[in-house]
Amino acid sequence: MKKQNLKSLFLLFILLINCVGFVHAQEALKGTLSLKSDFSLLSQKPLKLVVKRRDLAGYFVKSDTVIVKSSTLEYNIELEEPIYLTVDFYWKEKKLTTNSFWAMPVTYEIIFGNNFTPSVKDADKSQVVKGIKHLDLQYKTYVEESEKVVGNVNYEHQKIADVETKISKIRDSFENAIDTNVYLSAVNKNAKSVIGLYALLQFAGRPNGKPRTITEPKKIDALLNTLSPKIRALPSAINLSNTINLEQQLKVGNVMKDVALPDAVGKLYKISDFKGKYLLVDFWASWCTPCRAENPNLIKAFTKYKKSGFQIIGITRDHLSRKADWLDAIEKDKINIWPQLSDFKDIAQKIYNVEAIPVNYLIDPKGMIIGRNLRGGDLEKELKKIFKY
Amino acid sequence: MKKGLFYVLIFFAYAVHAQTIKFTIKGTIANTDSIKYAYLTTLSQQIPISSDKIFMVVPVVNGKFEFKGDFDLKGEDFQFANVFVEERGNITKEEALSKFRRLIWVNGKRSNAKIVILEDLTLSINAYGETKEAIISEGGVLTKQVDERTNAIIDGKREMIQFVKRHPNSSMSFYAVKEVLSWYDAARKDKIESAWGAPSELFNALSAELKNSKKGIALKKRIDEKTKP
Numbered sequence: 001m002k003k004q005n006l007k008s009l010f011l012l013f014i015l016l017i018n019c020v021g022f023v024h025a026q027e028a029l030k031g032t033l034s035l036k037s038d039f040s041l042l043s044q045k046p047l048k049l050v051v052k053r054r055d056l057a058g059y060f061v062k063s064d065t066v067i068v069k070s071s072t073l074e075y076n077i078e079l080e081e082p083i084y085l086t087v088d089f090y091w092k093e094k095k096l097t098t099n100s101f102w103a104m105p106v107t108y109e110i111i112f113g114n115n116f117t118p119s120v121k122d123a124d125k126s127q128v129v130k131g132i133k134h135l136d137l138q139y140k141t142y143v144e145e146s147e148k149v150v151g152n153v154n155y156e157h158q159k160i161a162d163v164e165t166k167i168s169k170i171r172d173s174f175e176n177a178i179d180t181n182v183y184l185s186a187v188n189k190n191a192k193s194v195i196g197l198y199a200l201l202q203f204a205g206r207p208n209g210k211p212r213t214i215t216e217p218k219k220i221d222a223l224l225n226t227l228s229p230k231i232r233a234l235p236s237a238i239n240l241s242n243t244i245n246l247e248q249q250l251k252v253g254n255v256m257k258d259v260a261l262p263d264a265v266g267k268l269y270k271i272s273d274f275k276g277k278y279l280l281v282d283f284w285a286s287w288c289t290p291c292r293a294e295n296p297n298l299i300k301a302f303t304k305y306k307k308s309g310f311q312i313i314g315i316t317r318d319h320l321s322r323k324a325d326w327l328d329a330i331e332k333d334k335i336n337i338w339p340q341l342s343d344f345k346d347i348a349q350k351i352y353n354v355e356a357i358p359v360n361y362l363i364d365p366k367g368m369i370i371g372r373n374l375r376g377g378d379l380e381k382e383l384k385k386i387f388k389y
Numbered sequence: 390m391k392k393g394l395f396y397v398l399i400f401f402a403y404a405v406h407a408q409t410i411k412f413t414i415k416g417t418i419a420n421t422d423s424i425k426y427a428y429l430t431t432l433s434q435q436i437p438i439s440s441d442k443i444f445m446v447v448p449v450v451n452g453k454f455e456f457k458g459d460f461d462l463k464g465e466d467f468q469f470a471n472v473f474v475e476e477r478g479n480i481t482k483e484e485a486l487s488k489f490r491r492l493i494w495v496n497g498k499r500s501n502a503k504i505v506i507l508e509d510l511t512l513s514i515n516a517y518g519e520t521k522e523a524i525i526s527e528g529g530v531l532t533k534q535v536d537e538r539t540n541a542i543i544d545g546k547r548e549m550i551q552f553v554k555r556h557p558n559s560s561m562s563f564y565a566v567k568e569v570l571s572w573y574d575a576a577r578k579d580k581i582e583s584a585w586g587a588p589s590e591l592f593n594a595l596s597a598e599l600k601n602s603k604k605g606i607a608l609k610k611r612i613d614e615k616t617k618p
Contacts, residue, residue, distance in 0.1 A: 050579065063576075088580065094547060096583035151493055155484045156477065167491055287571075293436055321575040324614050 027128055029081055029194055029234065031105030037073040042112060045071055046089040053077075054084040056194070056236035057201040059355065079105040081234040082128055082194055091116055102129040131186075131195035135202070138182045146174035175207055184223075192228040197237055200224060204240060209290075209358070210373060217244045217251075246353045252370060256281070256363045259348045261315060261341035264327055269313060269339050276365045277311040278386060280379070283352070283359040285317040286329035291358040294375050295333040301383055302338060308387045309365070312338040317357055320344040408464070412507040414456045414472065417526070418449060420516035426478040427454035431470045431507070433496050434489040438469045443507070444482040449474065460507050466560035467531055472512060473502040473520055497539070504539075506531040534561035541565075545584035550594055558596040563604070566591040570612055578616075588612045 039045035046068050053061040061083065066075055086100040087110070097116045101108075101123040109121040124130060149170050155163050183203040190196030204220045205211045212220050221244050224232060231237060250257070260270045271281060282298065284291035302312050314335060318326040323342070330336050343349055352359070362371035362382060371382050418424055427449055431440040442461075447454050460468055488494040496504055503512060503523045510529030514520050525533050534556055541548040549569065553562040570588040573581055581587070589612055592600065599605045 090579060090583065094583045096545070096580065150491075153493075155487070156479065160483050160487050164487060164491065167493070289436060319574055319576070321573075321615060324611055325571065 027126055028105055029128075030079060033077050033079045033083075033085075033103055033105050034107040035073060035075040035087065035110060036107060037110040037112075037118075038071065039068070039073070039112075040071040042116065044092055046091050046116075048090050049073070049075075050088040050090070051075065051077075052086040052088075054086075055239070056081060056083075056198050056234075057205065057239065058084070059239075073110070079103070081236055082126075082132075087118065089116065089118055102126075102132055104128060128194050131190070131193065132198050135182060135186055135195070135199055139178055139202075142174050142178045142182065146171055149174075179203060179206065187223055187226070191226055192231065194231060194234065196227055197231050197234060200227070201236060201240060204243075209356075211356075213240070213243050213247050214251075214372065217247050220244055243353055250352060250361070250369065250372075252372060254369055255367050256361060256369050257351050259351050261343055261348060263339055263341055264323075264330075269341055271313070271363070272367065274311050274313070274363075275367055277309045278305075278365060278383075279363045280310070280312045280374075281361045281363065282312060282314045283317060283348075283354050283357050284314055285357060286322060286325040287318070288357050292329065292333055294358060295335050297376055297379065299334065299337070301379055305383055305387050310383065310387070314338065314340045315343050315348050316340065317343065317349065317354065408462045409459050410462060410468075410507060411459045412457070413509045414505065414507075414512070415510070415527075416449075416454045416472065416474075416512040416514055416523070418452045418454075418474065418514045418516070421449060421452050423476045423517040424449055424474045425476050426480075427456075427472065427474050428480065428485075429456045429458075429470055429472050430482070430485055431460070431468055432482070432485050432489055433469065433471065434492055434494065435496070439489070440468065441482070441486070443470060444485065446478060446480070448478065458507075466564070468507045469504060469535075470507050471496050471502045471504050472523075473499075474514065474517065475501075476517075504532075504535060505529070506535060508532065531559070531561055534559055538565050542585070547583065547586050549585040550590055553591050553594040557594060558598055562595060563599055563608070566595065567608060570608075570615060573615060588616055 035051070048068055049066050050063060051066065052063045055061050064075075064077070066073075082102055082104050084100065085103040086098060088096060088098045090096055095116070097112075097118055099110070099118040099120055101120050103123075104126045106126075108123065110118050111121060112118055124133065150167050153163060153167055153170070183199045183206075186199035187196050187203065190199065200220070200223055203223070204213050220240070224237065224240060224244075227237065232241075256271055258270055258272045260268050262268050271279065280298070280301075282291075284294075286292075298312060302310065304310075314330075316326045320342075323344075326340075326342065330340050348354065352361075358373070358375065360373060360375070361369055362374055362379075364370045371379075374382055414429060416427060425448065426446055429443060429445045431443040433439040443458065445456050445458065447456060454474075456472075462468060485494070489496075494502070496502055499521065500518050501520045503514075503520045505512070506529070508529060508531055510525055510532050511527035512523040512529075513526040514523045525536075534552075537552050537555070538549075538561060541552045549565060553565060556562045566588060569581065569585045569591055572585075573588055578587075582590075585591070592609060592612055595605065600609065
């Protein structure tokens with residue numbers, strides 16, 4: 001009873017802070033972002049800095065390296081929208097200090113504390129940044145509460161499967177609360193603000209592994225259209241719109257786009273080479289734990305249904321510098337029984353918009369997409385349905 | 390005669406691959422409130438180091454517990470495990486596996502579990518919920534190095550190079566070099582060098598014995614392949 005009251009109070013608190021709308025300050029979203037710093041009072045100046053930009057959806061955009069030649073820094077970039085900036089300062093003897101912050105097209109002064117730790121003056125002054133951080137905080141609060149509740153679930157004298165079902169339900173209910181109370185609420189309240197777009201981008205990319213850009217593209221498109229034309233014209237909004245369009249082309253029932261990629265020894269394979277078979281195109285990487293956790297299931301399915309016309313091809317998201325890791329993982333996981341292709345030039349990544357992995361497509365003998373992101377029991381069920389054993 | 394030779398060869402082949410180690414892990418607990426049982430398991434949420442072979446539970450008597458056992462390393466240098474203490478004595482292997490799989494238990498983050506290596510050691514635990522901070526009061530050469538390595542990862546500042554220099558002939562140092570190499574890619578070169586050192590710097594800090602061993606030569610080849618400009 002006490003726990004229930006606490007939970008209710010917590011949710012009431014979340015709802016109350018949600019009722020507080022964001023201030024629709026007319027801040028400029030485009031323009032010049034300047035980073036300024038004075039190293040003259042420091043015992044040394046940095047050798048270089050690396051400035052990395054991420055867009056509103058969290059995708060990496062660009063990295064610049066600036067060699068520091070004088071005792072002052074003035075670095076300018078043109079922004080089309082607010083960005084998440086990470087600035088790494090490299091000092092003598094390979095010392096590294098860093099700072100990350102949401103940046104608007106204004107001038108920021110970077111000052112240094114002990115051990116050359118950088119901080120950004122007035123980084124949180126912007127209403128847009130305050131709004132974004134407020135959403136992030138609400139998200140974090142829900143996740144922490146969810147994990148607290150899950151951590152208290154009792155396993156004693158119960159079937160593991162029943163407890164796991166209960167855990168999934170708890171996590172789902174918190175995820176739903178995040179979507180409804182945090183993100184959707186912010187989209188509805190901030191149609192003319194970049195905060196609304198930020199909330200929509202988070203909503204569209206959730207839940208992890210099954211983003212709504214794939215499962216509910218119409219809903220995402222409709223929500224995007226509720227935002228003002230000015231917000232819809234921002235690069236991250238245009239990217240979202242492009243993603244929805246691309247995902248529409250890659251939805252179940254459409255023909256799978258073709259691509260030609262090499263295996264480890266340079267032999268080219270095309271998806272169309274496998275026409276006539278049921279083909280699973282699996283995007284993975286050596287560093288992707290959930291991808292590799294799935295490999296025993298894939299081996300099982302491949303061994304069982306190969307003779308009936310089931311084929312798998314793996315496409316790695318490992319970069320060229322990780323080629324040896326990729327080959328090691330293939331050997332270790334014993335998945336050299338089907339073609340393993342590299343995508344070092346990101347050709348397939350662009351065609352299929354692979355931003356996060358694991359991702360897979362199941363294609364029928366005519367080349368039509370009949371399933372997406374089928375893993376574990378879901379893949380087994382689908383293959384049983386197809387091959388009837 | 391031929392048959393005898395056959396068995397000798399079979400035994401030899403088995404002995405090469407099987408390296409069974411014996412371990413005794415003891416613990417003392419200062420404050421036993423909410424603690425009645427101690428657990429030792431090689432299960433983990435980290436699939437590459439997880440093994441389902443060990444899951445042991447013993448009662449805590451007068452603030453003390455002890456696990457004795459053996460483990461086939463199957464060609465590896467050591468095996469990670471974790472010790473945790475609970476009021477409940479009926480936690481099953483299946484429950485533990487479910488908690489790791491569902492990331493309810495995350496070794497390294499979990500305050501009530503201490504990461505150890507299967508070897509002879511004694512842990513000194515203060516109280517429930519403080520197992521992660523347990524002190525190794527006796528033995529535990531590799532486990533102490535695990536703690537040092539973890540701190541070097543968290544601290545960055547190229548502390549990893551000092552760690553390898555302190556233990557140049559240790560399998561834990563060799564593991565640390567491999568680990569940093571696994572994180573390495575061209576785009577993160579500067580950051581990795583600043584945080585933990587370049588893989589070649591770390592490798593050079595290993596003993597001549599390790600560097601010139603079969604696995605050392607293979608690791609050097611791998612470093613050269615992966616870090617070439």
